[in-house]
Amino acid sequence: MNRKLKAARAENGLTQRQLARLIEMPYSTYQKKEQGQTEFTIREAIKIAYVLKKNPEEIFFNNKPTKMVIN
Numbered sequence: 001m002n003r004k005l006k007a008a009r010a011e012n013g014l015t016q017r018q019l020a021r022l023i024e025m026p027y028s029t030y031q032k033k034e035q036g037q038t039e040f041t042i043r044e045a046i047k048i049a050y051v052l053k054k055n056p057e058e059i060f061f062n063n064k065p066t067k068m069v070i071n
Helices: 003-011 016-022 027-034 042-052 056-060
Strands: none
Touching: 003 027, 003 042, 003 056, 016 027, 016 042, 042 056
16 A cells, blocks of 8 residues: 555545546556555656645655665
């Protein structure tokens, strides 16, 4: 599940069905994607970010630094 997406959607007062309609995606498809069963395309991520007035990185990417091990 994409918790950042769910939170951003809730901040904007939108249901899954409403956001799906705004980005012109079938509700069932959107629901599967938000639940993490399938991935959003880059184009879909950009549309969602635009509607939610966010940067795509804020919603779809982990902003925590990753730990790197060098051998």
